[in-house]
Amino acid sequence: MTRTSDDPAPGPDGAAAAIGLGHADSPEALRTRVAGLLERSRARSTALTDAVDEADLVAQHSPLMSPLVWDLAHIGSQEELWLVRDVGGREPLRPEIDGLYDAFRHSRASRIGLPLLGPADTRAYVAEVREKALDALGRSPLRGRRLEHEAFAFGMIVQHEQQHDETMLATHQLRTGAPVLHAEAPPAPPAPLAARTGPREVLVPAGAFTQGTSGEPWALDNERPAHTVELPAYWIDVHPVTNGEYAEFVAAGGYEDARWWSEAGWAHRREEGLVAPRFWARDGGTGEWWRRRFGVVERVPADEPVVHVCFHEAAAYARWSGKRLPTEAEWEKAARFDPASGRSRRYPWGDEEPTPRHANLGQRHLRPAAVGAYPEGASPLGVEQLIGDVWEWCDSGWHPYPGFEAFPYEEYSAVFFGGDYKVLRGGSFGTDESAIRTTFRNWDHPIRRQIFAGFRCARDAAPGDTERVI
Template sequence: MTTTEQLRTRVADELDRARARSVALTDAVDDGDLVRQHSKLMSPLVWDLAHIGNQEELWLVRDVGGREPVRHDIDDLYDAFQHPRADRPALPLLSPTEARGYVREVRDKVLDVLDRSPLEGRRLEAGGFAFGMIVQHEQQHDETMLATHQLRRGAPVLHAPPPPPGRALPTAEVLIPAGPFTMGTSIDPWALDNERPAHDVHVDAFVIDAAPVTNAAYQAFVDGGGYDDPRWWSPEGWAYRVKADLTAPRFWLRDGDRWLRRRFGVVEPIPPDEPVVHVCFHEAAAYAAWAGKRLPTEPEWEKAARFDPATGRSRRFPWGDEDPGPEHANLGQRHLSPAPVGAYPAGASPAGVHQLVGDVWEWLDTGFHGYPGFEAFPYREYSEVFFGGDYRMLRGGSFGTDPVAARATFRNWDHPIRRQIFAGFRCARDVSIAERSQGAVTVATREDGD
């Protein structure tokens, strides 16, 4: 099999895998749930399904394939920039039956286009980029639909085995020495525009948590009055905490003297050793201040995830360049929750930082901007129009992120008040003068309010 044929097979497999997930997420509920808006923050599931098909038609059927439109009359309905999510239920959307028929018809044409594409030549087709972009787009919407399922009320409809058990880590913190590293990529064929180009960044020495902050650690902040003390919050964060009446992570429920959580329709005790999830940036930053730390910056996070001091190069993933396997990370909706800390020793970075990919998106204290030499491709609306503003970066993916969109260079962003996404965090701190002089770092952590 030639390299082009191998690529064609891979693209077909990835398209099929993404569609199987979309179908599973939409077939899990009845038509009433598909057309209902479960939260004003989210689209009806049927909108996401047809939007997936519409983007596939625009880029692969019409652009790459040069074919006639399948449904040019619905382009406006499924343009995310023309209709805010809160307004989408009032649009004359395709019915569930029509949406399913539409995405099937588009996919049939796309597979024919794939058979005929040389997968080289112009930039959009070279390396199968356009196909990879659409696969990632569908998987990103699948994660969004998974978040909609979490917001949905009613009996559980999604099921998956529990994640593997955790294990004790050798240290609670890891020292990342000062020095340059290569951030971003110029060679990954399916990397999106905001991941490009590769460029050298100097990062001062810092200390980062070996694992994301757990439910138990975060509960100490909650029970210790962290939500009642403005000392730990930024002015913007405190104003939002008061306005939104935040008292704990979203989906946490007080039951007497204990906490429960609602997870995909199941109410259960909160696992103490799982990473905390469904917290906004402001909550993460407040916890970090309470713990005497801070949130990492984006360059710090990526250096901890990618830099290999033995070779001086940046890897695609913390464990190396090979694609994620089930032993490396909690990805792809294999499980319906984060895995306990220490569950994936094979996925650790060279420095010994664990679970940087999968489990929970990690809030970072960096705004969204293009890298030096950034070039919008293939359209400004994917990244460039979001640069600036109040966005904060999220890195690493969650248990709902597919491996195809879980590169250690992949960049996500959102407003700092968002809590419906599968987001958690880990802390960082500057290296103390004593640590600099001794060349060592303490592994003590603060687990309570003392």
């Protein structure tokens, strides 16, 4: 990360003082805010692990995922490493378990064979870690030292726990049982205020915009630094591709026609026998598509964004529709660029933090919302549902920004640069608001389907398009 001064002014991305963090707050107010975020993340971790019995906690429900009990202890291990040992200056609580919860020593598929802490010991461990982390929060000046300045280390741990909570939520979706994640059925997401009568795509004008951030206190290293990117004009869809639209691709034989697939995508489709998004199944009598969602079998809702598709499926649909996937820079410009001011916003709607009016976040609904459900979350260009609902595949590899600096450790981003990874943006219904913003970057292998990922399409603008009014 590139922040070095003790009291920096807002950068060109306009993030710093508007977000209720860092130098805009007194240390006392910042401590209160951080303690609340730590409490919220722990309440979610607890709910996700208390929702099942001990047998399910220690089981491996998919080789793609860790046992839930590993995720919970790993959350505690990282919190101990950064907040208890580094910020707090304490001796290790249980140094003998460090290696068990090091994600780089053990693949997800192999973690089931490790001598992991049992559920009771894991819960006791993370509780002890949290007690000492809160003590470190009370004693830290939250200023000066880079790791502690503006509570960065605490924000990093809040985001880390919330990211693992989303991973655990994905594990619940992979379980064959019927997990109970709420005492009662979660509320339905809001319905669109009106039928879709507006434009299906908008023109993003040619020109420069600020990508990334240098002023966001809790931005992670791969989001930094802010830099100028010049793009030609292009069109981008107002909404993510829906289940109904994707079903048309399936019905048209899209999975049987190699023309729409890349060479790697076609090989993967054939090897895995892909015929539809993951968790979809066709009713043999009616031909209708049904899906399994957290143990509930239901008709596939046509107006929700499609979810659980890999990059190859998204790219094949885009080609079939005569479009393509947006690049990462195109996605970010559509999400945050304000043509009236020339400024890049923190969120599509402005700098204020997300509310239930803006986006579907925090697993409050356990499903994507229908397209058109969040008009107040639109970007200045009129693009909607860029934050929440589904992660969106972008046609960009995973690379550092110009001037990238690994901080506070290489293993968060730097070791993953290159390879076959593809970028995902925007978060999902399972992402917490503390772990998403328009600069936040996610990445995964292009074959992954267990994540809450969908997509929207883009296309190049023709020369005359630049004269059209959006």
